Amino acid sequence: MxxxxxxxxxxxxxxxxxxxxxxxxxxxxxxxxxxxxxxxxxxxxxxxxxxxxxxxxxxxxxxxxxxxxxxxxxxxxxxxxxxxxxxxxxxxxxxxxxxxxxxxxxxxxALGSVLASSFAATAAKYFESVEIIELHHPDKVDAPSGTAIRTAQLVAAARDAADVPAGPDATTKALDGARGADVDGVRVHSVRLRGLVAHQEVLLGGPGEQLTIRHDSFDRxxxxxxxxxxxxxxxxxxxxxxxxxxxxxxx
Amino acid sequence: MxxxxxxxxxxxxxxxxxxxxxxxxxxxxxxxxxxxxxxxxxxxxxxxxxxxxxxxxxxxxxxxxxxxxxxxxxxxxxxxxxxxxxxxxxxxxxxxxxxxxxxxxxxxxALGSVLASSFAATAAKYFESVEIIELHHPDKVDAPSGTAIRTAQLVAAARDAADVPAGPDATTKALDGARGADVDGVRVHSVRLRGLVAHQEVLLGGPGEQLTIRHDSFDRxxxxxxxxxxxxxxxxxxxxxxxxxxxxxxx
Amino acid sequence: MxxxxxxxxxxxxxxxxxxxxxxxxxxxxxxxxxxxxxxxxxxxxxxxxxxxxxxxxxxxxxxxxxxxxxxxxxxxxxxxxxxxxxxxxxxxxxxxxxxxxxxxxxxxxALGSVLASSFAATAAKYFESVEIIELHHPDKVDAPSGTAIRTAQLVAAARDAADVPAGPDATTKALDGARGADVDGVRVHSVRLRGLVAHQEVLLGGPGEQLTIRHDSFDRxxxxxxxxxxxxxxxxxxxxxxxxxxxxxxx
Amino acid sequence: MxxxxxxxxxxxxxxxxxxxxxxxxxxxxxxxxxxxxxxxxxxxxxxxxxxxxxxxxxxxxxxxxxxxxxxxxxxxxxxxxxxxxxxxxxxxxxxxxxxxxxxxxxxxxALGSVLASSFAATAAKYFESVEIIELHHPDKVDAPSGTAIRTAQLVAAARDAADVPAGPDATTKALDGARGADVDGVRVHSVRLRGLVAHQEVLLGGPGEQLTIRHDSFDRxxxxxxxxxxxxxxxxxxxxxxxxxxxxxxx
Missing domain, CATH: 3.40.50.720 (NAD(P)-binding Rossmann-like Domain)
Known part of the structure; x- marks a missing residue:
């Protein structure tokens, strides 16, 4: 034994x-x-x-x-x-x-969260565009979440290291805040919704395709x-x- | 015949x-x-x-x-x-x-888009929280999209008519833009990603539950x-x- | 008072x-x-x-x-x-x-669940295709869920009443079970996954567009x-x- | 130069x-x-x-x-x-x-598809449950898609190599096909919907969390x-x- x-x-x-x-x-x-x-x-x-x-x-x-x-x-x-x-x-x-x-x-x-961040960083240099959406319960005081900021930093560092240019964005006319927060050049959007716990989506887009890496944390x-x-x-x-x-x- | x-x-x-x-x-x-x-x-x-x-x-x-x-x-x-x-x-x-x-x-x-806006307005008064995410190709010049602004206005009007208070939000420390644009009190987030066409998600949240109404437009x-x-x-x-x-x- | x-x-x-x-x-x-x-x-x-x-x-x-x-x-x-x-x-x-x-x-x-079923039935006649995915914790003994079966029946009845033909499906070569269960002509897919509670997605598709109505129940x-x-x-x-x-x- | x-x-x-x-x-x-x-x-x-x-x-x-x-x-x-x-x-x-x-x-x-399969295989051994949903246009003749079958095989092989037991599933009463096709022990669900092109979601679940890896192919x-x-x-x-x-x- x-x-x-x-x-x-x-x-x-x-x-x-x-x-x-x-x-x-x-x-x-x-x-x-x-x-x-x-x-x-x-x-x-x-x-x-x-x-x-x-x-x-x-x-x-x-x-x-x-x-x-x-x-x-x-x-x-x-x-x-x-x-x-x-x-x-x-x-x-x-x-x-x-x-x-x-x-x-x-x-x-949270294994899923650690894996999601790692995958996002790995994939980041292969796509023109990367943005992050994080969604939490409405009692959270900070936005974006610490995890989203770290993920954005990892993504930005991976793109810098591979000399990937900034994602395309033709926006010339925007309401304040519409395009989210800028974290090292990566746009991060923070949703606050009753009923949610802690969730994060990394969206990666290239010509004709999208890769989405989402993590949901429902419980401690x-x-x-x-x-x-x-x-x-x-x-x-x-x-x-x-x-x-x-x-x-x-x- | x-x-x-x-x-x-x-x-x-x-x-x-x-x-x-x-x-x-x-x-x-x-x-x-x-x-x-x-x-x-x-x-x-x-x-x-x-x-x-x-x-x-x-x-x-x-x-x-x-x-x-x-x-x-x-x-x-x-x-x-x-x-x-x-x-x-x-x-x-x-x-x-x-x-x-x-x-x-x-x-x-687009039937799906018209139905989605209508459903969002109908459901809006039954939930504590409502936010909108719209996602488009990166050649779009305005943010949020016209459809998202109209949807937010419909949602806001429905909530006002039913005396629903503003959605809860404890945010006290935020990066600029993280919480999106404010359209009549409804938060709207605009994602721009290569590969996408025109997409919109209305997220409605109450205690322990979420209702999501998403429309994807892939083609004329x-x-x-x-x-x-x-x-x-x-x-x-x-x-x-x-x-x-x-x-x-x-x- | x-x-x-x-x-x-x-x-x-x-x-x-x-x-x-x-x-x-x-x-x-x-x-x-x-x-x-x-x-x-x-x-x-x-x-x-x-x-x-x-x-x-x-x-x-x-x-x-x-x-x-x-x-x-x-x-x-x-x-x-x-x-x-x-x-x-x-x-x-x-x-x-x-x-x-x-x-x-x-x-x-659950307000969101009742609204989701109602919206799905309303929208069903406007789209060529409708399928349902329900996702639950793996301790559930029945598949599909009762809610999914009822939603499929409502969708099927609405399409029958409007003389909408069956959704297109060219499948000629399939593994057993791949295309889900048939509930009054509507395909229903049951996912069982540790970590989940009770979730349902109704997918409606027409030329160039998709409408998705999703309900997540996280908690009693x-x-x-x-x-x-x-x-x-x-x-x-x-x-x-x-x-x-x-x-x-x-x- | x-x-x-x-x-x-x-x-x-x-x-x-x-x-x-x-x-x-x-x-x-x-x-x-x-x-x-x-x-x-x-x-x-x-x-x-x-x-x-x-x-x-x-x-x-x-x-x-x-x-x-x-x-x-x-x-x-x-x-x-x-x-x-x-x-x-x-x-x-x-x-x-x-x-x-x-x-x-x-x-x-498709870079996103190749990365998605690789990430799914990497993550597979860290979660109790893994299931795959693939969604395509309704003119496709085979179900599941070849990509979904290959992904399921990669996932199954990774779990076998790490001695991960089969995902939990208490289903005792099911409609035929509800739980999808069985590919090397991994459940695969095939949705066919007008308007879609080629899409795949790998869902991984553990206690209190879910990791989702989704790839959308919109265009050649x-x-x-x-x-x-x-x-x-x-x-x-x-x-x-x-x-x-x-x-x-x-x-």
Whole structure:
């Protein structure tokens, strides 16, 4: 019989954390050995014998949590935000002293969303036109969404690198805002509609054809397959990986 | 055997006109009795015995053409633009003197487009949120499209009449243009993409559900079923009708 | 100040019932005066002074509940299944003796879904081709969905009534099942996909154009606007109405 | 100044061929040196100094054409069907004797379609469910389309290789055909609708999310960017390449 991987969850009292607890308990190849909430001691990770730590806490705590894990020889899968370049550089240095240990920091664990962004960037240079439509519930305060901005930046960078000119646009007479926001030369349109959750469409057009890559996120459950994929893979990926796409086979 | 209806086309040398000639020739219940081009005399309509005249000419000529038809007891189906309110009022007066004669002036003959606008207006008051996305080829100079602006106006009027409040929108931090153009309080987004022709989506959202009404126009051929429907119906519709929706059964 | 309408919910312990309780409590023009669960006595409806009863119970109990309400001069809005023709006829007879009382029985309270079916039936005779795609979660046991079958029947009836011939189809060489199920001559395709809830697309095609009417149901919450609309309207609609579309303005 | 590449078109009298002639003439880096029609002698390729030959002829002639080109040191880009495994193997042998010469045989030159199939295969193993909907004009005789069958086979092979189980499906009560055709375990649904050209959607679903990859082909013009990409790249790709995806950077 295959041995189970011992996994601990930090932030188990939060919404993402409690979903992760359920997902790990349901996976036959994983064993949940600790589920820590705000105020619990990190020492429990050691006594529980965790091999992989899943950090779903807060920007204030995540750095200390992950450094503790690494220093105790545990791998980490991190969904908490707040890891700017400086913090990532410092963590990478620490990991050099722990050459067998791996950390995955992922701003987005939805497999479909990560794949959609990657495909959009790959396809971008083969089409004359690319635009992005993102659609969310009307309680969202920012427009465009962070994911749409990142996708637009990836698309723009791919087109620049391949010397693709800007998409054609003969508009000379427009109402304010009709043509969307300009993100590095890529037009992004933000729809806000009651009933929706989080959705994104990348539209790519060439002579006589269109390619559409759409991702719909209906539910927080969509993050769990990505978390589990990270937990299973991190033990074989020493060092720091930023972005779930680093763990995916993309062609 | 049923007698065929005698139909003449004005503007038969143009793109729409030549499509209409072909469509009428292919319809077993219609007989093409005249196909006039620029410079031909309107008297040919009389000598050919036309019962219905299809005007697909130019804004400069259409008024004289239609008045000639009405004065000679012929019905008319008109796809030419340029019929402002004053011209329509004057034509309506003329028609009062010819009580058996009918004229249909339609800014849009695509059945699907007319139905889509009508359905959107009907549904608009039952949903919290309504937004419009229109997508066209990148050689278009105006944004939003005229059809999208008219659809937004119909939607806004229907919501006003039913005292529906503005759609919810918590956006406080937005890139310029991200939330589209504001047409009477309805957000309209304009996509320009190589490969596309003319497309429109009306998105309606309420708690837990979305209704989407989309129309795709791939080809000028899409206008012909509406032209034929107009030709067949105009003989039984005395007076002036503005808009193809006046001839459709909408529920 | 406007008086509130006194509303009672039967089946308040069920999933739909508890949603209805919340929705009624949140509506400023409605007052929840009773929320009965399995085993509670219907006499509480009388003592609470309910004007409208919302029945969201079980096929075994709904008939007795509604008859009790009518006999006590209360209007009823019914979302429970099981009302075959015989039961509806018998209820209609009872309502003749209570001429001021109204009952709405609705197999489907999602406004968007009811509107989508109605629009599809209206549009069906104007297009050469109509097909339906319904998409649901993979735990559904029947295919096509009941809603898709009803929509196909409405579409087929509308086309028959207008003498529209069958949609064109040159297929001579097909894998088994590729062209979907045949429901009264309308092709219906059933997709089953993890992550989805309940979705339906009606595709209508003519020369050079396509009209698509899509409904997405993401959440049980989608039924509540329809329930509230029914509660508000039923007091002015004496007799039996079957189907929420009877309460909607559809053009 | 950069020298132009000398290109010849075989089958220039056909629909694809005449599109290719126009596309090559419009490309500043390419020079059209010959445009041969049925009955013209292949010797003209030599006298014209063609470096790359584009074969858009017929299954009966393509093999002789391509072998002639290779034997005369010209590269070839081939869009004609009929290249079964035996013919490809024989051509590969010939190419071994002409080590600097390249041939691209592509069953499909639409970049968007090739990318869509590739992305679908890449994503397939990360989702519980995958189904395919293809939509075409109603004059098509086969269902599903060849492209949809190939996409389903690629998807099925990718899932098999990763030991992904079959998609969940609780259907126990279905109308004949409702669940589509079964292609290597992947469900494929074929819609036939007047107004459409050639369209395909791959739907991938996991807990709480959906990824949709859609390709629309509106016009034969969609093949030309792929033909030009092939012409430009074939001179640097000795030997036989089967499938345009071999020339694309797919991640």
């Amino acid at each position: 295959t041995e189970q991987l011992a996994v601990a969850v930090l932030g188990a009292g939060g919404r993402m954390g409690s979903e992760a607890v359920t997902a790990i308990e349901s996976a036959p190849d994983l064993e949940l050995v600790a589920a820590l909430k705000r105020g619990d001691s990190l020492d429990e990770l050691v006594s529980a014998g965790a091999q992989v730590v899943v950090d779903l806490t807060t920007p204030e705590n995540t750095e200390a949590n992950v450094r503790f894990a690494v220093e105790h020889g545990m791998h980490a899968v991190v969904g908490t935000t707040g890891w700017d370049e400086a913090k990532r550089a410092s963590l990478a240095q620490l990991l050099e002293q722990h050459p067998g240990t791996g950390v995955l920091i992922a701003p987005n664990f 459950a969509s993050f769990m397959p990505g978390v589990l994929l990270g937990v299973r893979a991190v033990t074989g990926r020493p060092g720091l990986t930023y972005g779930l796409d680093g763990y995916l086979e993309l062609s | 049923t007698e065929q209806l005698a139909v003449a086309v004005l503007g038969a040398g143009g793109r729409m006109g030549s499509e209409a000639v072909t469509a009428i020739e292919s319809a077993p219940d219609l007989e093409l009795v005249a196909a006039l081009k620029r410079g031909d005399s309107l008297d040919e309509l009389v000598s050919a015995g036309a019962q219905v005249v299809v005007d697909l000419t130019t804004p400069e000529n259409t008024e004289a053409n239609v008045r000639f038809a009405v004065e000679h007891g012929m019905h008319a189906v008109v796809g030419t633009t340029g019929w402002d309110e004053a011209k329509r009022a004057s034509l309506a007066q003329l028609l009062e003197q010819h009580p058996g004669t009918g004229v249909l002036i339609a800014p849009n003959f 051929a899409s206008f012909m079923p509406g032209v034929l429907l107009g030709v067949r119906a105009v003989t039984g519709r005395p007076g002036l009708t503005y808009g193809l929706d006046g001839y459709l059964e909408l529920s | 406007t008086e509130q309408l006194a509303v009672a919910v039967l089946g308040a312990g069920g999933r739909m019932g508890s949603e209805a309780v919340t929705a009624i409590e949140s509506a400023p023009d409605l007052e929840l005066v009773a929320a009965l669960k399995r085993g509670d006595s219907l006499d509480e409806l009388v003592s609470a002074g309910a004007q409208v009863v919302v029945d969201l119970t079980t096929p075994e109990n709904t008939e007795a509940n509604v008859r009790f309400a009518v006999e006590h001069g209360m209007h009823a809005v019914v979302g429970t299944t099981g009302w075959d023709e015989a039961k509806r006829a018998s209820l209609a007879q009872l309502l003749e003796q209570h001429p001021g009382t109204g009952v709405l029985i609705a197999p489907n309270f 919450a989608s039924f509540m606007p329809g329930v509230l609309l029914g509660v508000r309207a039923v007091t002015g609609r004496p007799g039996l109405t079957y189907g929420l579309d009877g309460y909607l303005e559809l053009s | 950069t020298e132009q590449l000398a290109v010849a078109v075989l089958g220039a009298g056909g629909r694809m061929g005449s599109e290719a002639v126009t596309a090559i003439e419009s490309a500043p880096d390419l020079e059209l040196v010959a445009a041969l029609k049925r009955g013209d002698s292949l010797d003209e390729l030599v006298s014209a100094g063609a470096q790359v030959v584009v074969d858009l002829t017929t299954p009966e002639n393509t093999e002789a054409n391509v072998r002639f080109a290779v034997e005369h040191g010209m590269h070839a880009v081939v869009g004609t069907t009929g290249w079964d495994e035996a013919k490809r193997a024989s051509l590969a042998q010939l190419l071994e004797q002409h080590p600097g010469t390249g041939v691209l045989i592509a069953p499909n030159f 013009a969609s093949f030309m960017p792929g033909v030009l990409l092939g012409v430009r790249a074939v001179t640097g790709r000795p030997g036989l390449t089967y499938g345009l995806d071999g020339y694309l950077e797919l991640s």
